[in-house]
């Protein structure tokens with residue numbers, strides 16, 4: 001019943017995480033009422049984000065190089081985020097998180113001084129398509145060297161997070177590295193991004 005241009009946009013928004021067709025339709029009708037100028041600004045911001053934001057070649061953290069054109073690495077170099085580039089960070093410890101917002105939550109505690117690795121998802125059951133989303137191959141590459149002495153699995157204390165940690169642990173087992181998990185001060189079923197910094201800090205201290 002909607003005009004094709006509206007239907008098309010609803011289909012796009014429905015692809016977003018947690019957004020169903022009803023919410024998608026609400027977005028579209030909101031945009032329809034919005035001025036041309038505002039919509040243009042939004043479209044420009046979308047393009048700008050795609051153009052400016054890079055994924056760190058080490059940890060997959062999205063970041064904005066100071067000057068993308070000038071900072072562009074040569075063929076053999078990599079795009080490194082501020083954390084990976086920082087010589088003050090402990091290079092021997094890697095903290096594995098599910099997603100960007102978990103990294104931000106841990107960074108907020110100002111407690112953790114090592115580097116991160118963003119896994120890119122979780123596995124609910126061991127479904128092949130979920131498993132393929134996880135960057136386990138890349139993770140194994142990053143941690144196999146002798147300089148890495150500890151891998152902290154900081155997945156959320158949700159059933160998916162637990163499954164994911166077990167799966168990753170099994171994948172890394174053969175490397176003979178020390179693998180730790182966050183201490184369980186975190187609320188069960190809770191996500192790192194909703195935990196207060198103090199709780200997160202103590203779960204980092206109490207990792208085992």
Ligand SMILES: [Zn+2]
Pocket residue numbers: 056057058059060061080081082083084085
């Ligand atoms: Zn990085």
